[in-house]
Amino acid sequence: xxxxxxxxxxxxxxxxxxxxxxxxxxxxxxxxxxxxxxxxxxxxxxxxxxxxxxxxxxxxxxxxxxxxxxxxxxxxxxxxxxxxxxxxxxxxxxxxxxxxxxxxxxxxxxxxxxxxxxxxxxxxxxxxxxxxxxxxxxxxxxxxxxxxxxxxxxxxxxxxxxxxxxxxxxxxxxxxxxxxxxxxxxxxxxxxxxxxxxxxxxxxxxxxxxxxxxxxxxxx
Amino acid sequence: xxxxxxxxxxxxxxxxxxxxxxxxxxxxxxxxxxxxxxxxxxxxxxxxxxxxxxxxxxxxxxxxxxxxxxxxxxxxxxxxxxxxxxxxxxxxxxxxxxxxxxxxxxxxxxxxxxxxxxxxxxxxxxxxxxxxxxxxxxxxxxxxxxxxxxxxxxxxxxxxxxxxxxxxxxxxxxxxxxxxxxxxxxxxxxxxxxxxxxxxxxxxxxxxxxxxxxxxxxxx
Amino acid sequence: xxxxxxxxxxxxxxxxxxxxxxxxxxxxxxxxxxxxxxxxxxxxxxxxxxxxxxxxxxxxxxxxxxxxxxxxxxxxxxxxxxxxxxxxxxxxxxxxxxxxxxxxxxxxxxxxxxxxxxxxxxxxxxxxxxxxxxxxxxxxxxxxxxxxxxxxxxxxxxxxxxxxxxxxxxxxxxxxxxxxxxxxxxxxxxxxxxxxxxxxxxxxxxxxxxxxxxxxxxxx
Numbered sequence: 001x002x003x004x005x006x007x008x009x010x011x012x013x014x015x016x017x018x019x020x021x022x023x024x025x026x027x028x029x030x031x032x033x034x035x036x037x038x039x040x041x042x043x044x045x046x047x048x049x050x051x052x053x054x055x056x057x058x059x060x061x062x063x064x065x066x067x068x069x070x071x072x073x074x075x076x077x078x079x080x081x082x083x084x085x086x087x088x089x090x091x092x093x094x095x096x097x098x099x100x101x102x103x104x105x106x107x108x109x110x111x112x113x114x115x116x117x118x119x120x121x122x123x124x125x126x127x128x129x130x131x132x133x134x135x136x137x138x139x140x141x142x143x144x145x146x147x148x149x150x151x152x153x154x155x156x157x158x159x160x161x162x163x164x165x166x167x168x169x170x171x172x173x174x175x176x177x178x179x180x181x182x183x184x185x186x187x188x189x190x191x192x193x194x195x196x197x198x199x200x201x202x203x204x205x206x207x208x209x210x211x212x213x214x215x216x217x218x219x220x
Numbered sequence: 221x222x223x224x225x226x227x228x229x230x231x232x233x234x235x236x237x238x239x240x241x242x243x244x245x246x247x248x249x250x251x252x253x254x255x256x257x258x259x260x261x262x263x264x265x266x267x268x269x270x271x272x273x274x275x276x277x278x279x280x281x282x283x284x285x286x287x288x289x290x291x292x293x294x295x296x297x298x299x300x301x302x303x304x305x306x307x308x309x310x311x312x313x314x315x316x317x318x319x320x321x322x323x324x325x326x327x328x329x330x331x332x333x334x335x336x337x338x339x340x341x342x343x344x345x346x347x348x349x350x351x352x353x354x355x356x357x358x359x360x361x362x363x364x365x366x367x368x369x370x371x372x373x374x375x376x377x378x379x380x381x382x383x384x385x386x387x388x389x390x391x392x393x394x395x396x397x398x399x400x401x402x403x404x405x406x407x408x409x410x411x412x413x414x415x416x417x418x419x420x421x422x423x424x425x426x427x428x429x430x431x432x433x434x435x436x437x438x439x440x
Numbered sequence: 441x442x443x444x445x446x447x448x449x450x451x452x453x454x455x456x457x458x459x460x461x462x463x464x465x466x467x468x469x470x471x472x473x474x475x476x477x478x479x480x481x482x483x484x485x486x487x488x489x490x491x492x493x494x495x496x497x498x499x500x501x502x503x504x505x506x507x508x509x510x511x512x513x514x515x516x517x518x519x520x521x522x523x524x525x526x527x528x529x530x531x532x533x534x535x536x537x538x539x540x541x542x543x544x545x546x547x548x549x550x551x552x553x554x555x556x557x558x559x560x561x562x563x564x565x566x567x568x569x570x571x572x573x574x575x576x577x578x579x580x581x582x583x584x585x586x587x588x589x590x591x592x593x594x595x596x597x598x599x600x601x602x603x604x605x606x607x608x609x610x611x612x613x614x615x616x617x618x619x620x621x622x623x624x625x626x627x628x629x630x631x632x633x634x635x636x637x638x639x640x641x642x643x644x645x646x647x648x649x650x651x652x653x654x655x656x657x658x659x660x
Contacts, residue, residue: 041604047655049611050604056580064509069284071293073511074573078581081574098658133294134301140276141298151376156591158600160378164261164270171269215267218318289504291513353514354521360496361518371596380598384481384490391489435487438538 026123027086029116034059034090035101036113037153041091044157048095054153055091056084062148066124066141070131110209114172118201121146121173122180122194135181142177143170146201168208171215176201246343247306249336254279254310255321256333257373261311264377268315274373275311276304282368286344286361290351330429334392338421341366341393342400342414355401362397363390366421388428391435396421466563467526469556474499474530475541476553477593481531484597488535494593495531496524502588506564506581510571550649554612558641561586561613562620562634575621582617583610586641608648611655616641 037058041051060077067075077083094101124145128138147163147170154161163170180197184190207213257278261271280297287295297303314321344365348358367383367390374381383390400417404410427433477498481491500517507515517523534541564585568578587603587610594601603610620637624630647653 042658044600044605045657046600046605047657049614049655051658053604053610068288068508069294069298073293073513074509074571078509078573078577081576084577084580095658131294133298136301137298137304140304155375155378155595156601156604158378158595158598160264160266161376164273164376165264165266170273174269215269217265217267218262218271218315288508289514289518293513351514353518356521357518357524360524375595375598378598380484380486381596384493384596385484385486390493394489435489437485437487438482438491438535 022123023082025119027082029119030059030083030086031090032109032112032116033120033149034087035094036109037149038091038094039101040153040157042094042098051095052088052091054156055094056087057156058149058153059087059090060084060149061152062120062145062150063124065148065152066128066145069144070128070133070141072127072131111206114202114205114209117146117169117173117205118176118198121176121201122197125177125180125197126190126194129181129184139174139177139181142180143173146170146173146176165217166214168204168213168215172201172205172208175204242343243302245339247302249339250279250303250306251310252329252332252336253340253369254307255314256329257369258311258314259321260373260377262314262318271315272308272311274376275314276307277376278369278373279307279310280304280369281372282340282365282370283344285368285372286348286365289364290348290353290361292347292351331426334422334425334429337366337389337393337425338396338418341396341421342417345397345400345417346410346414349401349404359394359397359401362400363393366390366393366396385437386434388424388433388435392421392425392428395424462563463522465559467522468552469559470499470523470526471530472549472552472556473560473589474527475534476549477589478531478534479541480593480597482534482538491535492528492531494596495534496527497596498589498593499527499530500524500589501592502560502585502590503564505588505592506568506585509584510568510573510581512567512571551646554642554645554649557586557609557613557645558616558638561616561641562637565617565620565637566630566634569621569624579614579617579621582620583613586610586613586616605657606654608644608653608655612641612645612648615644 034055037054037056038051040058041054044050046054056077060075060083063083064075064077067073067077077087121142125138125142127145128141129135133141150169151161151163154163176197178197179200180193183193183196188196254275257274257276258271260278261274264270266274276297280295280303283303284295284297287293287297297307341362345358345362347365348361349355353361370389371381371383374383396417398417399420400413403413403416408416474495477494477496478491480498481494484490486494496517500515500523503523504515504517507513507517517527561582565578565582567585568581569575573581590609591601591603594603616637618637619640620633623633623636628636
């Protein structure tokens with residue numbers, strides 16, 4: 001069944017078109033994360049340089065940490081100028097059109113962020129597998145890719161990273177990566193497994209925002 | 221003399237048994253550090269995800285930084301699932317049996333922690349030497365292995381790392397690594413040098429706790 | 441024209457003398473940064489170990505991050521004991537002669553720091569180019585080399601890094617790296633391009649301190 005599906009999908013999306021599609025989605029995710037990082041920089045009263053740093057770090061920090069850990073050196077963010085340029089474009093857009101971006105409805109930003117998280121988590125786990133990382137840790141690399149950038153951003157702002165004690169964010173990335181690995185385990189084609197994982201992450205994240213889910217805590 | 225001692229020890233502990241012994245001790249150290257990290261997470265009011273992150277980072281952060289710096293990529297913590305699994309088991313144990321762990325007497329935890337520190341410091345310096353790092357910096361890698369995890373944990377909790385201004389902790393790791401390197405310099409067999417170094421670190425740490433030693437500060 | 445200039449400079453400074461000169465300048469920069477790091481440690485009330493850590497991290501953190509990112513592993517700071525020894529000497533000097541160092545006039549420290557920043561920025565961008573990093577990101581690596589150590593120091597002190605929201609510091613490093621890359625683009629010899637870049641960074645930094653320049657911020 002997967003083979004027939006793969007044949008159909010391959011007809012629809014030949015390899016080069018898939019690659020372009022993945023790159024475009026990846027750059028969109030990078031842009032959205034950069035915008036969020038830059039907004040956090042403005043809220044912390046940083047200057048334009050600090051804003052650019054937060055844009056870069058939020059957008060590309062997770063993937064960079066993943067690449068360092070799995071041994072993909074230099075990391076993508078340093079090897080390919082398009083990622084850095086996109087992150088700086090996001091930061092620059094916030095700096096120049098700050099008023100307009102404040103008018104973007106919050107739920108649109110949250111939705112785009114969830115989409116970016118889903119893509120990063122799945123792409124991160126996939127890349128870790130490619131580098132021969134064992135599944136348990138490949139899942140972790142997916143989470144790091146999705147949530148690592150925001151973590152570094154919060155560390156730079158001298159705050160406890162929001163992912164450590166707020167609503168279901170990194171956990172959604174975890175679900176997405178686990179679903180993808182499960183799908184690969186039952187021999188689904190890679191593209192379908194990644195799509196399923198991303199969809200799972202996106203749905204969990206949106207449900208969590210909508211229903212105000214929180215992870216359990218130990219009572220002190 | 222060392223040669224005769226080595227022959228005797230080799231009879232007692234053949235290579236494969238030594239390796240198993242080292243792995244078991246290493247995993248016990250990982251578990252203890254993970255428990256401490258998770259307890260710090262609970263005290264900071266983190267949710268179960270944050271608790272797991274702190275468990276992993278506290279237990280394996282030091283070794284991971286060492287491996288990145290000496291070029292042992294991917295780091296042990298990412299290459300070998302047993303370390304990650306042990307760290308998550310430590311975090312999970314704290315989450316599930318929090319009440320019980322609070323009943324563990326503090327001095328038992330401190331003793332176990334000192335044992336973990338001793339082992340990590342010595343193993344870290346040894347691994348750095350193996351990768352051709354010069355002795356001065358191999359000692360530093362021992363300290364990073366022992367105290368790095370707690371440092372990253374404190375950074376994530378937005379606190380000044382305790383090792384930078386509290387009692388003799390990293391300094392004990394330093395003593396252990398220096399003793400080990402000195403023992404190797406006088407041609408002691410590796411296992412004996414490591415044992416001596418670990419014992420020195422453990423004794424210094426326990427004496428420091430018992431006698432409330434503190435490192436000197438410059439008066440402002 | 442560059443060729444004639446290069447011939448003249450090569451007569452004046454043969455290669456081996458250039459290398460020694462570069463190393464000496466590099467070690468002086470390392471020492472100055474280490475002194476600043478150690479002073480920050482004293483101001484934060486750290487003990488002698490914390491002071492040494494801050495000295496090392498401030499002096500060598502930026503170059504270490506750059507080396508990890510561009511794939512120069514193990515980083516220079518771990519491979520060559522002279523850097524670590526110089527950093528620890530800087531920290532030790534602060535610990536032993538704290539009173540004397542407080543008598544060093546502030547503008548001398550600022551001038552030396554600007555010189556160190558200029559050198560680190562230019563050397564960092566140059567090394568990134570050597571490792572095949574694209575110019576946009578080589579510039580960024582120059583900034584990381586110059587300003588990264590101070591950033592890690594501030595993170596360890598649980599403060600928002602000063603470079604993110606204070607006066608023109610990292611921006612001066614950026615200018616220096618850009619000038620150097622521009623000079624290389626018009627085929628200037630490497631030594632001249634590096635000197636020009638370093639001079640540009642130094643001048644911008646000193647002007648910024650003298651004129652109290654600040655980067656623009658977005659008004660909230």
